[in-house]
Amino acid sequence: MPARKKATSKQGASAELPALQGRILQGEITLSDHVHEAVDSLRELDREYAMMTAISEELARSQAKALDAEKRKLGKDILRARPLLGLCVSFKDAICVRGVQSAAGSKALKGYTPVFDATVVSRLREAGCIVLGKTAQDEFGFGSFSVNVGKDFRIPRNPLDRERCCGGSSGGAAALAAAALFPHVAIAESTGGSIAAPAAFCGVHGLCPTYGLVSRNGLIDYANSLDKIGPIARSLDDVSRVLDVIAGFDAADATSLQRTMAPEAMPKSIALVKQEGVAEEVASAMWDAVKRMESSGVSYKEVSLPYTAKFALAAYYIIATSEASTNLARYCGLRYGFQPPVEGSAEEHFTVTRGEAFGAEAKRRILLGTYARMAGYRSAYYERALAVRSRIIAEYQGVLKRFGALVSPAMPLFPPRFDELSQLTPLQHYAMDHLLVGPNLAGLPHLSIPLQARLPAGLLLIGNHLQEKTLIRLGRMA
């Protein structure tokens, strides 16, 4: 498999953005030619790994044509207006792209084409990026392995081993980031770990930013108080340059932060979070990375986060499913998306639509979330989970006062094979997120860096709010 070979080679010259931009500016290649090649290559990859839910060839070609015309007019100056000129981007299916099916991997939204671009989409287009399409995911983000895809959707396969999962829920994004033969950054989304988990399993870099740093306008919601959009890419340079474009206040999202990222700093010490249940090979790869950082002058100390370890997973699933169960209420076959023939009363129509549209995991989370916010249970579950969340944030803040960053493996194991996954119960599935839900619940930025091991695994770096630049700097040393 040629793709696989390329995917594992980290520094293919043609896969670097500056090299591509140089060729474009020299007139060696037009953007139209580049996009033509990229789309062909993408189709081939998609046949092999099923990482796409939609390929937006028409949009990509029209963008390339317009940029070619602009380049003819502006010459080299075009880079000032379009710093990411020629960079191909893909969007997790939950991110709305105007005129391109955006379904969050769900039958409920099959055929739905948004009437507006998400803010991240318009910012990247403005910067000169080419939109290649939408990437596969667990339905509405409900999973850690991208196997809970919606009805009529394909399960993406890991480009490093087709029999293994990509991680989730942004599995298609990480798979494409790993496999693309052209400069590409996948725009993914994390609610409880959906950027770091697939990045770790696919051997690429994934950054989940501080909650509110990147606008959620145009993101199909899983759990609004937890959802974060961030990049997955083969290189940290790509992660960084895309983050610079998508980060920043957006008046269209009331939860968007006015403050911006803190300048890069060099932490003197980091804290290693003690974890249970980490596979031996993953743990030792992590230690290798920690030692490398130590040799670059970063001391470490082991710490524990007892409150987070005990309660984060439960609090996460209560808050996330409570919000999700309200978000999914709108999919009822009335205004857009999947609509079976209308028969009977509105209630009957809603029931038939939702019964057919949602997969098993979506139904499970709707039930869980609805239960947790019902009168009589609300204070015991939903409200208590909110209180727990505040204490978890406080616990992280306490440790992050003393250390520049926290370190742990991203996932406790190597990417499981599909046959192994099918043995797990729903609760075991949920437990796989236990290293990642903490920072997600606390809205802390975290970065997954590929570890050197027999199979892909990730080192997780967690920073304080708005410390993305520092995490990237640390990541270069790992």
Added chain:
Amino acid sequence: MRIGLEVHCGLDTESKLFCACSARPSPEERPNSRCCPVCLGHPGSRPLTNSRAVSHALRVALALGCRIPAELRFARKSYFYPDLPKNFQITQYDHPLGGGGTMETSFGSVALRRIHLEEDPGAIVDRGSYVLVDYNRSGCPLLEIVTEPALKNAEEARAFVDELSVLLGCLGVYSPERNILKVDANISLSDVRVEIKNILGQRELQRALEYEEARQRETIARGEAIVQETRHWDAALGATKPMRSKESEEDYGYIEEPDLVPHPLEKGWLAEVRKALPELPLSRSRRLVKQYRIAEDDSRIICFSGLADAFETIAGSVDPVLAARWTRREVLRVLNLRGERVISLELLRQIASLLALVEKKKVTDAIAKELLEKLFEKPFDVKTRVGAGLSVVMGDELRAVCERVVKENQKAVSDYQSGRPEALDFLLGQVMRATKGRADPGAARLLLKELGKA
């Protein structure tokens, strides 16, 4: 009997509560023409709070003396209904914009429980075998005002809502022409509470409560128990119908609205809003008594019925005591009759000239009352109609002419008495002839009716 009300009234803002779509219907708008991804609940769309709607609601909260929380917070109220685009409504739950408070009315203080902001759903259009949904109204700002069960009867409930709508108008946050006003009422004769939903407007409120009171009294008289339940007011039928019982009460599963972060209600802003509050009915009533030396009772009713501006305009040129009496009795009577609350400036000017004539005893009270009604139908210039040329045929002189016409036309009089109203037109024609058309036909008709009585 105790009655509590939940009044939902539209706020008069230019745009909707969470998006930039117009909140004001235009006369011939098409269904679903004032909508966007936000008020249609499209995936990925985000609400943004309309600060004008918040300041409108704050005006009301401050005018009613409510406790204002430190932060503005919204919640999601979940239920499935075709007119609700997201199948949840953004409203307020644990932290209403106003807690407690008191509304001063012409019949005393009414304790309030809370007031809060929320978005309006769309509208269901019934087409018989199917329904259509129009989302033009979806997302328009609504203010919900909840009273304690402090009202004693249907009449008080109606007066409360009447006076509330006056207050909201006086605060400049509500316009009866543009904004809806819906009421849910709960009524308990004993300790069992029955809720009545979906009452549109004050007249329906009184009807619904009177019906429900009678129904409950009859039920008790039959020796049966009142069931705690929610009923629905069917205006066409003139009856309340069972909707759901206590056991099947909906569970709205409230959560905080995660797309809207708590927004601090800064003290400076509150102070600004408070400073800009207009004179409220109670203090205005006190001022009018002092300034114009009018009866306290007249003043209260004038102010709480929203006629204070009208009164002060009239009292500018007419004896205030007379102006107060006429405003309180006659002007209010005609407005109630017509179901109106607004008087144009031109109309006010004419009313003032009419009352000036009353003051100078140039027209009788009876004629003035009839002229007043006519003015509301179609304004005319009172001075021209009753003025110089007509002074000959006013008062006693007109009466003399009428008496003569009646005396000379006994046949027509007896025709009229035997139930042929057209005979009155003949008599009127005779009066007009005798006065060369300078008699006021309204006044003459009134006199002829009086004189022609059997």
